[in-house]
Amino acid sequence: MTRKLKVGLIGVGRQGHNHYENLLTMPDVDLQYICDLKVDDEWKKEYANVPHVVKDYHEVLDDPEIEAVLIVTSTDTHAGIVLDAAKAHKHIFCEKPFSLTTPESEVREILKIVDANHLKLQMGFNRRMDPQFRDIYERVRKGVIGSPQIVKTTSRDPFVLDKELIKRVGTLPFDFTIHDLDMVRYMMGSNITEIYAKGGTLIDPTLKEIDDVDTIALVLEFENGSFGLIDNSRQAVYGYDERVEVFGSEGMLKAENVSNSTVELYTDKQEEKKNPLPIFMSRYHEAYLNEIHSFVGAVIEDKPVVANGVDAIMAQRAAIAVDQSIKLGKPIKVDPTFEL
Ligand SMILES: NC(=O)c1ccc[n+]([C@@H]2O[C@H](COP(=O)([O-])OP(=O)(O)OC[C@H]3O[C@@H](n4cnc5c(N)ncnc54)[C@H](O)[C@@H]3O)[C@@H](O)[C@H]2O)c1
Structure with missing residues (x-):
């Protein structure tokens, strides 16, 4: 039987929702968390099929059961959330771009923590x-x-x-x-x-x-x-x-x-x-599925990520x-x- 990777999805706007729909179809993924700053009672109803629907991404990172996170938040938050996720020993899929304003020297320091903790970091270069x-x-x-x-x-x-x-x-x-x-x-x-x-x-x-x-x-x-x-x-x-x-x-x-x-x-x-x-959701539908599938495979089989x-x-x-x-x-x- 395929092993399922327990994941949390952080940021569920336009692109996060696209990933959400794809994640539900993937036999090797167990989506445990939906996390977004906008979470309210309506969101909890809409995502009632997901065990945890939370506002603060630290809740996702604090859960020892979670092996990997998908970061699909506004671009200027990526670097900070990747850093926290790496410190919490979670494998990371991060939407592109890594950052808008974070200096390269800081990005390097984050990458060093990812490497030191033996984590996968895959960027969302879906093409x-x-x-x-x-x-x-x-x-x-x-x-x-x-x-x-x-x-x-x-x-x-x-x-x-x-x-x-x-x-x-x-x-x-x-x-x-x-x-x-x-x-x-x-x-x-x-x-x-x-x-x-x-x-x-x-x-x-x-x-x-x-x-x-x-x-x-x-x-x-x-x-x-x-x-x-x-x-x-x-x-x-x-x-x-x-x-x-x-x-x-x-x-x-x-x-x-x-x-x-x-x-x-x-x-x-x-x-x-x-x-x-x-639009991109339909044109790159297969690419979005393939990139997450390949990320999950890289984590489970300890293989290099595609980006x-x-x-x-x-x-x-x-x-x-x-x-x-x-x-x-x-x-x-x-x-x-x-x-x-
Ligand atoms: N690879 C692609 O083809 C592709 C396509 C579209 C967007 N993107 C990327 O995806 C990212 C999101 O884009 P979008 O169009 O979905 O934006 P969006 O504004 O529609 O969605 C972002 C979501 O993140 C949430 N958010 C922001 N900060 C948060 C935090 N600290 N904790 C939890 N939730 C938080 C917001 O509430 C919002 O719902 C961007 O980096 C964008 O470049 C990639």
Whole structure:
């Protein structure tokens, strides 16, 4: 019989609820806690199927039965909760990004505690576990397209997020571009050394009030001399537009959008293709399941996680460089080296 991992879910907003629904379907997970600052009697009714529904995450960490926690709170709380969870000897799945403002030196200290306590820390870079992108990743590793030279990703959200939500999850480089920055580094198997980004408010000029942009185009260079291109938008009117391409000396691998139908219509008057799936929950449904499944497997079988603390730091460095490059209007060097 499969061993079940006893877990607590901390932070049950938009993304936490997405994980909650997935956790309920997973035979290797025993969800013991729902924890959110907003917990009240209504929440206790809604989550009556979960043994404990609490407001204070320390209650989850104090329970010796709990082996692992999923941290899906507002981004600026991640570092503090990861630190407390590591001190409480819990394995950790933490949503991306690791932090918005915590200095890298502090993040390193937290990672040292995670390591010293022999814990797993997996970051929520879910795109690594998307079946289409994983297929590309594995074929690149096998040398199917020879030596990879250029990687391109497009990520466009279907609508502009509410400003209050942006304040909780981070501006475009830290909340959104960070997925692409992780993906291009993962695909190329090389660290980023320089980024030149342009960003603007082509959709919603009021985003300037919170120091954000809605459109980013960037070029970057990797340590091995190859290049990357990323384009991001906060509003693609036709759906959630997610594509990846890797070009190499012997060919190209490319993943197009996923839609809910493969039917195409061609007549003498029109051609009809299906729009991409509407939003991240549906587009990355399998990736979200796979990443938690792989986290649980890493804990139970003591295997490496798919995206770790070093990946968190590398993505954070790159996101800071994107932000600086947009603001200063020049290319920014990124340190490709890492030692804990
Ligand atoms: N990997 C992905 O595809 C993906 C997608 C969406 C969001 N995210 C990430 O997930 C995180 C949450 O984003 P969201 O959109 O769900 O935000 P949200 O604001 O909808 O939800 C955050 C929840 O955390 C709770 N919370 C905040 N501080 C807390 C604390 N100290 N203790 C307990 N609960 C606390 C809030 O009450 C809220 O319900 C962010 O870091 C975001 O970047 C990742």
